Amino acid sequence: FPIQNLPFGIVRPRDSAPRVATRIGDHVLDLAAVHRVGLLPEVPPEVVEARNLNPLLGRDRATWRALRHRLSVLLSEGNGEIAAAGDAGDALLPIDEVELLLPVEVGDYVDFYSSLEHATNLGRMFRPEGDPLLPNWRHLPIGYHGRGGTVVVSGTPIRRPWGQVTPGEGPPSFRPTQRLDIELEVGFVTGGGNPLGTPIPVGAAADHIFGLVLVNDWSARDIQRFEYQPLGPFLGKSFATTISPWVVTLDALEPHRVPGPPQEPEPLPHLRRAEDRAYAIDLEVLLAAGGGDPTPISRTTFAGMYWTIAQQLAHATSNGATARPGDLFASGTISGADPGTEGSLIELTRDGPIRLPDGSERRFLEDGDTVILHGWAGGDGRPRIGFGECRGTVLPALS
């Protein structure tokens, strides 16, 4: 976590209330403590003494930028302002002395379906008889609403859900899912600022996007399969969604903007790309069986998503719907074209199970398995902009 990153999150030091923090190396900077000594005049105290980033998200982009700029000055080598303010001496805390909490109180959670490769893979599996891509897919970023209230922070255990499934012919039975899967995604968190009835133009989307998080959209494929027609996924997804503890700002990712793949046919004018808004973020999925060591099972990139975050937000508000401070929009599963670049187990194991170092095999997750997502931009001599990990361990179903 170099000074070029400075992501935002919520930490709870021991025996204290939650507050806003940024991360620098192996430390977090307690913004409430820095504010108390007068060094963050950009925002009122309630923005940094908050249980979530929502009050900050409710400010405008100029304020987000001014605050982050101030932090970069305060944390620059040779700056002694924090040290000079005696009362803020404990503002810099070792990362292992704080608890990382859910950074955002999520209002609405939208999940897109914006990877061409993932949509093609899933279409082949769920509708083997026809064209894997439905006629609308290249015209708009298909998405649906998930459950915002079950978004949890990295580290939260994931209880295996029950649901109605139809393993054979005949009526459904109610039992724990046998097909617990992951979905590797990147999500963006919005500020506010568009009144009801007023779309956000594709060229202005970045003004309304605070930053990105890693997302694991846990999925129960057997529950999803029985329920999803005609209104889409519901309980097969709504039991839990894990996000990374740090929201990485668009400004930190600015050096890593890329054009995104060509689009054919060209989207309608309101969705036509106004600028490069894909991001070269490398992604990795690791799986640890029981207490074992994590093994990489997938490696891919966010850069290849067919629809960019700007197109997604422009589409989601093109009917006049608002984006609230704290709304989360996830990309959909990120899969590449080559074997080993898929973002879900159902895709990774199409041609056979994954073999783990302990000799066991996986098609879907077993109790005790831990899944870890990593994501970073840069590296190889450039500052590495990371998200921290997005981790969850599967607990057995309730009996």
Next chain:
Amino acid sequence: FPIQNLPFGIVRPRDSAPRVATRIGDHVLDLAAVHRVGLLPEVPPEVVEARNLNPLLGRDRATWRALRHRLSVLLSEGNGEIAAAGDAGDALLPIDEVELLLPVEVGDYVDFYSSLEHATNLGRMFRPEGDPLLPNWRHLPIGYHGRGGTVVVSGTPIRRPWGQVTPGEGPPSFRPTQRLDIELEVGFVTGGGNPLGTPIPVGAAADHIFGLVLVNDWSARDIQRFEYQPLGPFLGKSFATTISPWVVTLDALEPHRVPGPPQEPEPLPHLRRAEDRAYAIDLEVLLAAGGGDPTPISRTTFAGMYWTIAQQLAHATSNGATARPGDLFASGTISGADPGTEGSLIELTRDGPIRLPDGSERRFLEDGDTVILHGWAGGDGRPRIGFGECRGTVLPALS
């Protein structure tokens, strides 16, 4: 609004901050004012001095009941406690001196599809080749997540949305919807109380349901038709959902509980009805063209819904998903079996347009049209438990 009702809402008196209120006849009782003189010891001041009912929803059912019981005592004929507390003399305000605000800050919004007649009607229209009811429909209350952030209070104008539609063959075009429709629904608002991973049993659902509201789930049928496969409705619904200003408690509706229609096949044990949780609520839809008089266009009942609110909440949490204070769960369009009992225009006009008194016809809504939903239980000599109206006027699309 008799003393048997005492619904909860949020009012803003002129030049004042919003606060919690109840309704009695043509007046509202300002609960913050009553609390200030010490007459509502059941709750702390922040519960009634709130911009929404969420802090109250976060309390338990015993507190909800104690508060409503206290109000019924204070408002009983002959009780002089409020009058005796001089400072609360302005607690009772004429309804036309306050603004009625959105009662709940909606977190997640779930929309079910629980009317057998509506699901059958829509299935015939959208999938004419097959069985109108899909195989899952009688096994679980089909539902999906809508957009909580665009739930608005009665009276909020509804801007006609733009979207991608395919009126003929060929690629889509982006234009204002030509098929703006309504959906007559009843929704319930939850408290909290189920930790992540812990389902709410069907027999305990009522402990987590604060009360009911009327819901108009505005729908753009042409936008919906192009986008909804494979992940369900998105922008065809997310532009606006109107709810009534008053949340009517389950206790007020207790005399109007009915069994609901028989279910065949019997649901799985976790969804089997534990008690009568359908409600005999009469419903009416009125349409006013331009500045004209409202004309009744549909009359139906909530009593006939196939899935009850208890079954809906048990299903929605059966995978361990939480319900937050302020989550909204709507019934889905309420349609009866007979002509004139359908809850949407697309159903009402299947066999021809509606004729209005001014001689005009409607298949879908035109700019300037006003739709009003009414709902009530009782009447005919019994106390009438009403919701107030759920109203919206269509504004022209942005150019």
